[in-house]
Amino acid sequence: METVKLTIDNKEVEVPKGTTIYKAAKQLGIDIPVLCYMELKDLNIENKPAGCRICVVEVEGRRNLAPSCSTDCTEGMVVKTHTMRVINARRTILELILSDHPKDCLVCPKSGHCELQDMAIKLGVRNIPGEEYAEMSTYRVDTSPSIIRDLDKCIMCRRCEMMCNTVQTVGALNAINRGFQAVVAPAFEQNLEKSTCTYCGQCVAVCPTGALTEVDHTPKVIRALADPSKKVIVQTAPAIRVALGEEFGMKPGTIVTGKMVAALREIGFDYVFDTDFAADLTIMEEGTELLDRLTRHLNGDKSVKLPILTSCCPGWVNFFEHNFNDMLDVPSTAKSPQQMFGAIAKTYFAEKMGIKREDLVVVSVMPCLAKKYEAQRDEFKVNGNPDVDFSISTRELAHLIKEFNINFADLQDQDFDRPLGESSGAAVIFGATGGVIEAATRTAYEVQTGKKLEKIDFEQLRGMEGIRSATVDFNGLPINIGIAHGLGNARKLLEDVRSGKANYHAIEVMACPGGCIGGGGQPLHHGDSSILKARTEAIYREDAGKPVRKSHENKYIIKLYEEYLGKPMSEKAHHLLHTHYFDKGPKDIFIQKLED
Amino acid sequence: MSHIKIELKKEDVAKLKEICKSFNNQAGELINVLHKAQTHFGYLPAEVQEIVSQELNIPVAKVYGVVTFYSFFTMLPKGQHPISICTGTACYVRGAENVVDEFKRILNIKVGETTPDGKFSLSCLRCVGACGLAPVVMVGEKVYGRVSPDGVKDILNEYE
Numbered sequence: 001m002e003t004v005k006l007t008i009d010n011k012e013v014e015v016p017k018g019t020t021i022y023k024a025a026k027q028l029g030i031d032i033p034v035l036c037y038m039e040l041k042d043l044n045i046e047n048k049p050a051g052c053r054i055c056v057v058e059v060e061g062r063r064n065l066a067p068s069c070s071t072d073c074t075e076g077m078v079v080k081t082h083t084m085r086v087i088n089a090r091r092t093i094l095e096l097i098l099s100d101h102p103k104d105c106l107v108c109p110k111s112g113h114c115e116l117q118d119m120a121i122k123l124g125v126r127n128i129p130g131e132e133y134a135e136m137s138t139y140r141v142d143t144s145p146s147i148i149r150d151l152d153k154c155i156m157c158r159r160c161e162m163m164c165n166t167v168q169t170v171g172a173l174n175a176i177n178r179g180f181q182a183v184v185a186p187a188f189e190q191n192l193e194k195s196t197c198t199y200c201g202q203c204v205a206v207c208p209t210g211a212l213t214e215v216d217h218t219p220k221v222i223r224a225l226a227d228p229s230k231k232v233i234v235q236t237a238p239a240i241r242v243a244l245g246e247e248f249g250m251k252p253g254t255i256v257t258g259k260m261v262a263a264l265r266e267i268g269f270d271y272v273f274d275t276d277f278a279a280d281l282t283i284m285e286e287g288t289e290l291l292d293r294l295t296r297h298l299n300g301d302k303s304v305k306l307p308i309l310t311s312c313c314p315g316w317v318n319f320f321e322h323n324f325n326d327m328l329d330v331p332s333t334a335k336s337p338q339q340m341f342g343a344i345a346k347t348y349f350a351e352k353m354g355i356k357r358e359d360l361v362v363v364s365v366m367p368c369l370a371k372k373y374e375a376q377r378d379e380f381k382v383n384g385n386p387d388v389d390f391s392i393s394t395r396e397l398a399h400l401i402k403e404f405n406i407n408f409a410d411l412q413d414q415d416f417d418r419p420l421g422e423s424s425g426a427a428v429i430f431g432a433t434g435g436v437i438e439a440a441t442r443t444a445y446e447v448q449t450g451k452k453l454e455k456i457d458f459e460q461l462r463g464m465e466g467i468r469s470a471t472v473d474f475n476g477l478p479i480n481i482g483i484a485h486g487l488g489n490a491r492k493l494l495e496d497v498r499s500g501k502a503n504y505h506a507i508e509v510m511a512c513p514g515g516c517i518g519g520g521g522q523p524l525h526h527g528d529s530s531i532l533k534a535r536t537e538a539i540y541r542e543d544a545g546k547p548v549r550k551s552h553e554n555k556y557i558i559k560l561y562e563e564y565l566g567k568p569m570s571e572k573a574h575h576l577l578h579t580h581y582f583d584k585g586p587k588d589i590f591i592q593k594l595e596d
Numbered sequence: 597m598s599h600i601k602i603e604l605k606k607e608d609v610a611k612l613k614e615i616c617k618s619f620n621n622q623a624g625e626l627i628n629v630l631h632k633a634q635t636h637f638g639y640l641p642a643e644v645q646e647i648v649s650q651e652l653n654i655p656v657a658k659v660y661g662v663v664t665f666y667s668f669f670t671m672l673p674k675g676q677h678p679i680s681i682c683t684g685t686a687c688y689v690r691g692a693e694n695v696v697d698e699f700k701r702i703l704n705i706k707v708g709e710t711t712p713d714g715k716f717s718l719s720c721l722r723c724v725g726a727c728g729l730a731p732v733v734m735v736g737e738k739v740y741g742r743v744s745p746d747g748v749k750d751i752l753n754e755y756e
Contacts, residue, residue, distance in 0.1 A: 171655025176664045187649075187656040188642050195657070 006077035020048075021068035021079055022055055032057065032081050033090070035097075035119055036157035037069040038206060038527040042464050043486070043513045047162040047206075052155065053093050054119065057081045065089055094123055099134035100180075101209075102152050108210040113524055115208035116155060137180050144192040145376050146199040146215055146369040151183045154211040160184055160203035167513065168487040170319065172197040196322045200315035200487065200511040201369030201520015206527070214369050214521060217390040218400050224361045224389070225268045231353075232361040233271040234264050235341045235420070238279065239367040239431030239516035240394050242538035246523040246531070247398035248408040253534030255542055258413020263401045264365075265414060274416045275364065276423030278341035279430045279439070281560070282312060283551035285577050286334040287444045288568035290506055294479075305330050307482065307497060307504040310436050312336045314374035315511030315520075317581065319487050324494055325585035333578040337430065338364050338371055339380050341420065342387025343576045348564045349420060357385055364391045367431070367519030370511065379579055393521025422556040425456075425542070425549035432539045433485035433515035434461040434468065437508035441472055441481070442550045449475040456549050462540070464514065464533070467493055469504070482507040485515050604643050611636060612644060616651035623654045626662055630669060639673045675710045675717035677755050680734040684723035687731040691744070695731055696720065698745040702752060715755070 002017040008025050015024045025032050036052040039045065048070045056065035060078035065086065068079075080086065098120065105111050128134070139151035156175070161184050164173040172195040176185050186195035204212045224232050245254035264272045289308065296304045309331040311317060320331060335343065342362050350360050364371060368391075374380070375388040392400070401408055416422070426442050429435030438461045445453055460470040461481065466489040472479045482504040484490040490509040496502035512518045517535035518525070525531045548554055565573045604612075615632045619625035629648055634640050640663050649656035663669045679699060683692045696707065699718055703711055710717040726732050729741025733751065740751055 165655065165658070171657055174655065174657035174661035176657075176661045178665045185657070187645070187660040196655070 004073050004075045006073050008079040009081055015073055019073050021057060021071050021073055024073050025081060030081055032068050033119060033122060034069055038159050040527060040529040042529040042533060045167055047159045049158050052157060054090060056086060056089055058083050058086050091123055094119060094125055095128050097155055098128050099131055100136055109213045110210035139183055142191050145373040147192060147204055148213050148215055151211055153209045154183055155209055156182055157208055159206040160212060163202040163206055168200060168202055169491050170196055170198055170487060198315045198318035199370035199373045202512060204369060205520045214393055215372055216396060217392050218396050220390050221363050230359055230361050231270045231355050233273055233345060234269040234363045235273045235275040236365045237275045237367055238428045239519060240365050242535045243394055243522050252531040253538040255538050259408060259411040261416055262411040262414040263406050263408060266406050267400060267404050271417045273420035274423050275337045275341055276427035277420045278337035279427035280424050280551035280554045280557045281340050282334055282337050283426060283439050283443050284568045286332045287440045289332050291444055291448055294505060307507045308332050310508045312436055313511050314370035316509045321582055321584040325583040328581045335577055335579045338388055340577050346387055361389045364388050365397045366391050367394050367516045367522045369520040394523060419556040422554060424551050424554045425546035426551045428543045429539055431516045432536045433510050434483045437461055437481055437483060437506060439551060443552045445474055480504045485510040486513040487511050612647050613651055621651050623652050626652060634669060639670045672710055676715050677735050678717045680719050680721045682724055682732040683720045686727035690730040692731040694745045695743050698748040
């Protein structure tokens with residue numbers, strides 16, 4: 001590999017050709033401040049529009065200052081990162097950005113997690129010269145079922161645009177207008193709700209400021225908890241327990257299942273249940289559907305569509321409803337674990353406990369913003385009453401715990417309630433890319449072959465590669481499995497399926513890079529992909545430590561079928577646990593007149 | 597921003613697809629395609645952008661981003677008689693701004709807008725190369741020189 005030698009702040013460094021000054025400095029332990037720049041190394045995601053210019057440095061012999069995030073090192077280069085000229089320029093740049101930024105930090109939803117605020121602290125900005133004369137660019141606030149866009153706070157880093165277009169290929173957001181009027185918006189400045197947005201929330205996950213945030217449902221949850229006529233139950237998704245601790249200063253990858261349960265009980269939920277229970281249920285239904293389709297396909301039934309696609313991810317469901325409307329019969333009809341839980345809670349559990357449907361409030365804690373939209377879908381309501389009343393994110397739960405004066409770190413571990421709190425290790429791994437299909441394989445293999453698995457772990461299905469494939473031997477029958485995470489990867493995989501190039505029996509898709517552990521509702525990673533890795537490792541650790549690691553061996557699942565559902569894909573199961581999809585493809589042109 | 601809803605005629609859609617095809621439906625030719633499309637339609641309504649987006653297989657948000665970035669592109673139809681006032685240096689120092697104000701007052705529209713009857717639209721440009729005649733106004737292809745605010749009414753009367 002060709003390398004170049006250069007000096008940064010009087011320290012020599014040798015780097016591969018094509019390395020930026022910013023990265024070379026990092027190698028020397030010099031942290032040049034960046035704002036628009038963001039890199040998720042393990043996922044091959046990088047944003048470097050060189051737009052904010054905070055990262056400027058002085059390069060000897062160069063007339064102007066160079067943006068270090070996007071300037072390559074050259075042989076013999078002499079770089080200074082903290083000269084008077086650099087410091088003055090950097091400060092002026094930040095002051096200019098701040099002069100066109102609202103100053104309501106005290107009540108901003110991003111306060112304390114805002115990279116712009118952090119930068120103002122780092123550079124010690126104490127006043128904004130000319131603030132009283134500075135014009136402010138203003139924009140209306142757009143509220144969708146999941147995401148709020150408050151673009152007065154947009155600093156045009158364009159990370160969201162990169163996520164929405166390059167990574168997710170959703171194409172809902174783009175920079176529009178120019179100069180002072182420039183913002184990132186959907187086509188024709190319509191509301192997000194009218195665009196092709198999937199609510200995956202990756203734009204929110206990378207937004208450095210309060211421009212993109214989630215719709216906060218915690219006030220509604222608090223109100224329900226305070227209502228004596230309501231029984232309020234909660235379900236927590238697999239990816240929460242490996243990320244929530246970060247909000248309380250714990251190391252990424254710390255497993256806090258027991259503390260989380262204790263905190264939820266302390267907050268006042270009547271029953272603390274686990275979405276993992278419903279994940280096991282999903283495997284029973286989806287796995288059975290897979291085997292059913294597979295058997296019929298092998299018997300020559302031409303009406304059967306393969307591959308079967310997983311359908312637990314609501315961002316992914318929205319994506320194929322928008323972009324693959326010719327393939328709506330390919331995904332599994334199984335509802336997502338969140339919705340399966342809601343449906344079972346408001347029937348089986350409510351009947352068992354003698355609680356009226358309208359008196360039972362189901363709250364879900366999700367790593368995801370699309371779950372908020374999913375919970376509001378009409379097909380998941382009975383006479384207007386939703387199966388899941390409110391969906392809150394990991395970040396919102398952390399807020400709730402703090403607001404309820406709970407010292408999270410000191411809590412003693414507690415266990416989930418029964419029956420909807422019991423789960424297998426297979427359910428836990430739903431939180432990482434490849435996990436759902438591994439869980440399905442564990443069950444489908446044993447059901448299909450009638451044999452016990454010798455090795456429960458399917459290492460070949462794990463990893464961070466965007467698109468992965470593996471063949472699993474089902475007692476002589478080779479099953480081809482595809483996995484994609486990130487919607488751009490899903491699009492590639494699906495296009496190969498559509499064109500007949502790819503030949504899979506089953507495909508798992510997760511909308512967010514890394515799977516749910518990297519969801520739009522998780523604690524912010526601020527561009528550090530080692531956090532996502534640590535969460536993934538924690539997921540597999542939690543699985544390995546579970547006494548039961550296969551969904552069909554969860555005894556409360558077995559009991560649920562015995563007492564209530566009959567068998568997987570029975571009429572009752574179909575009614576409660578399966579759904580259908582809608583064509584949201586390119587419609588007639590929908591232009592709405594917007595009020596100014 | 598408000599939009600005027602229009603329905604494209606079949607032959608317009610065909611023409612638009614032909615324009616895209618003449619650039620091999622390549623995403624990289626977006627600006628050229630929009631340029632040609634605006635020459636044909638006079639402006640780029642949302643409906644035109646939607647079709648360009650589908651033909652070139654790029655998100656409509658991106659097409660809209662390009663349309664709103666370049667001042668050459670417009671989403672509002674030009675009037676039957678487009679009025680352009682030069683506000684370049686020479687015309688400006690000789691009172692072009694007063695001329696602009698008079699047009700705005702009489703037509704009751706802002707720069708960049710079109711009268712509700714579709715007859716006149718108002719825009720400003722920089723230098724038509726006739727500085728000796730400053731301030732200069734163009735209506736369609738016709739050039740008017742040494743225009744004063746008092747003369748605005750006479751110009752408009754020619755088109756009544």
